[in-house]
Amino acid sequence: MGMILGWVVAPVLLFAYLRFGYVPMSVNGPAIPFEQLLAGTAIQARIAREAPTQAAFPASPENVLAGAKLYREHCTECHGLPGSVPTFAAKGMFPPPPQFFEHKGMGNDPVGQNYWIVANGIRLTGMPGYRESLTDQQLWQVSQFLSHRGQLPAGVETALTEVVPAK
Numbered sequence: 001m002g003m004i005l006g007w008v009v010a011p012v013l014l015f016a017y018l019r020f021g022y023v024p025m026s027v028n029g030p031a032i033p034f035e036q037l038l039a040g041t042a043i044q045a046r047i048a049r050e051a052p053t054q055a056a057f058p059a060s061p062e063n064v065l066a067g068a069k070l071y072r073e074h075c076t077e078c079h080g081l082p083g084s085v086p087t088f089a090a091k092g093m094f095p096p097p098p099q100f101f102e103h104k105g106m107g108n109d110p111v112g113q114n115y116w117i118v119a120n121g122i123r124l125t126g127m128p129g130y131r132e133s134l135t136d137q138q139l140w141q142v143s144q145f146l147s148h149r150g151q152l153p154a155g156v157e158t159a160l161t162e163v164v165p166a167k
């Protein structure tokens, strides 16, 4: 009896749950069962296993400045700038992308962990992986910038917020 329940009824119920539209798939619905476990716990565990402990490129002023420019080009749409309000896209995502200049406590993990996230992305969250698009040096530069954004040299702060003429 237990076997029948386990092997037949449970998968049928699971299939029905998926197939007949009961899963909350819109961004403003509740979390899907196990979503937090997968997109939170499982990812943290994977990062802890794989993130490099030594930075291949140091947080030199040149690297942090180059990282600021990369951030401005590729990350602000989701993660914002100093003093900015969340964009329409950022407001419409689940989980919401952390606004790094609002929530100063986010993204302060050791730089190797930020590097892992920027290189690989995070499944089920909308955080893209940039390994295909940025060089290894660029991945470290933007990660170093993020880890040091609390104490940026004046020139870097300007590079981040100055108005760029429209192309």
Ligand code: HEC
Pocket (backbone or CB within 6 Å): 039, 070, 071, 074, 075, 076, 077, 078, 079, 093, 094, 095, 096, 097, 098, 106, 107, 108, 114, 117, 118, 122, 125, 126, 127, 128, 130, 142, 143, 146
């Ligand atoms: C399309 C939107 C989007 C873009 C573009 C984007 N991100 Fe993200 N990012 C996210 C979301 C959503 C999360 C939240 C994931 C979560 O809650 O686990 C996130 C999380 C992160 C985290 C983990 C923060 C933490 O403490 O948990 C880092 C680091 C990060 N992003 C860096 C970047 C960098 C650097 C760039 C640009 C190269 C970038 N992201 C571009 C959506 C985006």
